Amino acid sequence: MKHKYVQIICVFSALILSVTSCNLPQQGGSVITPSAGETEPTAEPDGQPEPLPASPKVDRIKIRTVDGNAEFYDSGTDQKFIPRGVNYVDFYKNERGTYEDRVMATNVYDPERVREAFRHMHENGYNTVRIFFDTCGTGPYCIANPNGNGLNSGYLDNMADLMQIAGEEGIYIVFTANAIPxxxxxxxxxxxxxxxxxxxxxxxxxxxxxxxxxxxxxxxxMWRDLMSGLMERNAVFEVVLGWQLTNEYWLWKQVPPLSLDSGMVAISNGQSYDMSDPDQKRQMVTDGTLHFIDTIVPIIKEYDPEALTTMGFFVPQFPNPTGVGGDWYVDTAPLMDTAQLDFWDFHAYFDTDFLDLEKNAENFGMVDYDEKPIIMGETAAGHAFVPSAQTTATMAIDWYAKSCEVGFDGWLYWGYYPWPADMVGKPWTLLEADEFLFDTLSPNNWEDPCSSVIELETKNISQNKLVRFSRELPESPARFAVDGGELEWTAGNFPPQWIEIDLGEPSTVGQVGFAVGQWPPGYTHHQVWARLSDGRFVLLSDFNGYTTVEMSLRHKLPVPVEDVVAVRFLQLESPSWAGYKEVEVISAPTPDETACFAKAIGSPKLMSYPSEDANVAGSLNANDEVYLDGIFTSDDGTEWAQVGGDAWVRAEALSKSDSCATSLTVLNEAPVRFVDVTLEVEVPASTEGDVFIGGFIPGTEYPSWIPWAFLLTKKSADVWSLTLDVPVGTTIEYVYTRGSFENIERPINCGETDPRMLVVGDAPVTQNDIVAKWRDKDCGG
Structure with missing residues (x-):
């Protein structure tokens, strides 16, 4: 879990006063209020817990060396074992609005949900899950004893039960710690x-x-209480592939003793180190880490003598510079040959890491390292950076395969269930998009990333292709929009601007999309045009509306378009210089019918909704050829053609192709209508800097609870304003900030900030608000 890419367990919402980092003690906690059917806190029993039923027969996964290379193997079959699976996290929202991973919490643990997931994985060839056992660390339903010292008996019962289920369903577990309860x-x-x-x-x-x-x-x-408690419950230790001492091990660079440049510091091993000597400071971290490992591993093996142990790390920031981790310090290379861990867990995401796999391996210190297996215990891509699950799968396949070459021996993808809609930093999870990633990465379909090749019929065919462009900056070239990385194309000027991807051969296209690259946020208009093999240009998609940071848009074509040789992404309007983080062109199987095209008669208006009183989104030129998604008849009898997803044009203004008679979908229900919602706020006279809102707007692709997502415009000295297009009938939640939750608005008494609520009707509305105080300036921070 990376500092900069917020797909982390310590999830923040608009109600959190400051972003609390993983692996740190949290000040105060949030308690889920029991509802109907939920149990009260489990009291510690007077006697011993009842043991589980007879344990399922589970063969241990062990480690051996074959031809100089360490590998996992199944001790029952003697076959090589390749960890393939997922981080199994399941988020629940507490009464303060904060999400926590609470798989085993005593009020929400659902053994049938767990069993269904594990069985589904096993049936598709997956063999391993990684589970955080202490992210539910606060409150009466979590791992800590709610009535005294030690751990929660009911929670340990659930943990042992989950291990039983794993054994019965053929799934191994990496149990990872995250923070002291x-x-x-x-x-x-x-x-x-x-x-x-x-x-x-x-x-x-x-x-x-x-x-x-x-x-x-x-x-x-804590570890002694955990292991002894599970032993008392006759837990199936054999299902544990590895006990992970912590999810991601790091230290604060800007906090003592690492921030000191003088003085002697004594650490846990009893030794002292000179902070004026960089070599001694680095040795201090190494020795302290080894002492921690040397203390915890024997405790684990006292109760589970055959246990395998590991620790998780994100990539260090040297020798190859990287922004991953921010102000957090990681140094794995000195540990590789000395730590008494059995295998390593190194995390490497393929959407936001600037480093390629070779440089990742060099920073980890794993180049030509064969002594212990190394798994990639977290890897994924996020909605903010990658437009779709299909592009994510395209990138993942390449990432997995190339990681074999630098020494990785297994992969655990980040996220099984889709994340809640109002949660920040969503990754593309295995079950999203009709389980596209789940099927693609399934070992049943892709047996061994290191020895077999998988060809996807549906994939991003724009990646690393030749790009033409209207303009580019030397430091932000157009190729960045198709390289699968975090860097983005910037034209260096305002719209209209475009990039065009040469697909190299006639292809069938089923979806197009892009990850937004702009600042400041505001209204934008994008079009996607296909160039066919006969030279015709066809408008495939029209995106118009408010866009902002960490936002992706996509359009799935109801009938795929054949014979596409190039795709042009055109920006017509934007408050910022034109650019994209990433674009996608998703291939599709050859359809059974031909897509419906039409030509514009005259210069018809493009409307945002099938009605004459809707907002005008643009217009077509005479003889422009467009792709039609469907046809809708409004209450007054007018026929409207849906053009490229977001736009509508009167059907009488189009000349349709013959194929429309069979392939054009008749839409019986009116589309969701969006209306303008204007938020106007009066702020204190002492307000410094810009004013933003962060919030949750259902039914949109707007990012949730990012404190700088929506920038307001200053209308006068103390009044700021913002207009968004919002679906009719939704309830939006929002708070005002000055760019972070440290600078969030506060009520007059400086108490906690409850989110503002606004129900959106069927007409444009202006909401007038007043910010009484700011947390940092008026309420002591």
Whole structure:
């Protein structure tokens, strides 16, 4: 889970005062309120827990060396074992609006949901899930004992039950820790040790939770409680592929002792290090990490002697510079030959990592490393950077295959269930888009990424193709729009601008889309044109409306278009210089019928809705050829043709091709109508900088709860305004910010900020709001 790419377990919402980092103690917590059918907190029993039924027969996964290379193998069949699976996270929203991964929480644990998922995976060849056992760390339903010290008995019951289900369904588990639970008395252990032993060079739990004796002692207590509790329950330890000491191990670069440039610092191993010496400082981190590992691994193996252990890491920032991790420090290379872990878990995402796999491997220190297996325990792409599951699959296949060449031995994709609509930082998960990624990456369809090749009939055929363009900046060339990376094409001027992708051969196209690349946000108009093998240009898609950061748009063609040799993405209007993060052209099987085309008669208007009183989105030129999605008859009897998804034109203004008689869909229901919603706010006279809203707008592709997503326009000294197009009938939630949740609005009493709510009717509306105070300026931060 990466600092910069918010597909992390420590999810923030508009209600959080500040973004709390993973692996850190959280100050205060959110409790789910029981509803009908939910249980109250589980009290600790007086006696021993009842053991589970007879354990299923599960063969251990072990490690051996074959021809100098370490590999996993099934001890029952003696066959090589390749971990293929997913991070199994399941988010539930608490009463404060914060999402948490609560797979095993005592009020929402659903064994049948777990069993259904594990069975579905196993039937399709998947063999491994990675599960966070302590992200539900606060409140009466989570891992910490709600009534005293130690762990929650009911939670451990659920954990043992989940292990039983995994064994019965043929799924192995990587159980990973993430943070010390807030309850259960563990932070009291930390505080007592931290204060009694001295903490020169440390200021609080940051960094001390890993390399000070207080952190090591606290984590050792938690791990002992966990392992002993599971043993008491006769848990099926054989299903655990690996016990992961932490999800992603890192330290704060800008916090003592790492931020110090003088003085001696003693750490958990009893040794002292000179902070004026960079080599000693680096050695301090290495030695502290090894001491932590050397303390926890024996505890795990005391209760599970055959256990395999591991730790997770995102890529270090050297020797090849990368922005992954931000101000977090990671250094894996010195650990590779000395740590008593059994295998490694290195995380590498293929949408936002600037580094290629070879440079990732160099930073991890895994070049020519064969002593222990290495899995890629997290990998994925996000909605903010990649337009669709199909493009994600195209990128994933290439990423998996190339990662074999640098030494990866297994892959666990990030996300099984689709994430909630109002959650920030959504990745493309396995079950989205009719399980497209699930089927594509299934071992039943792709047996071994290292030895077999999979050819997709539906994939992004624009990637790394020849690009023509109207303009480009040298530092942001047009090829960035088709390279599968985070960098974007920028034209260096305002619209109209375009890029055109040469597909190399006549192709059948079933979908087009793009990830938005613009700042500032605002109204934009995009068109996508196909050039056919006979030289004709056809308008495939028309996108018009408000767009902003971390937003992707796509249009699936009801009938795929054949004989396309090039696709042009044209920006007609934007408040920023033209550009795209990424574009996509998705191939499709040859259709049974021919797509419906039509030519414009005269210069008809393109409307945003099939009505004469709708907003005008643009116009066509005489003889422009367009792709038609469908036909709709309005209440007054007017026929409207749907052009490219978002636009409508009177059918009488078009001359349709013969194929329309059979392939044009008759639309019986009116499309969703959007109306203009204007938010006008009066802010304190002391307001500095720009004003934004972050929020959740259902029924749109707008990003959820990003505090800088929607920029308001200053109308006067204290009044700001924003107009969005919003679906009729939706309820929007929003808060005002000055670019971050640290600078969120506050009520007059400086209490917590409840989201504003607005129900959108069937007519344009202006909502007048007042911001009483700002958190940072008026309420003490």
């Amino acid at each position: 807030e309850g259960g008395g563990y932070w009291q252990i930390f505080d007592q040790e931290f204060n009694s032993t001295g903490h020169e060079g440390f200021i609080d739990g940051r960094n001390a939770d890993w390399i000070h004796s207080a952190g090591v002692k606290t984590k050792a207590a």
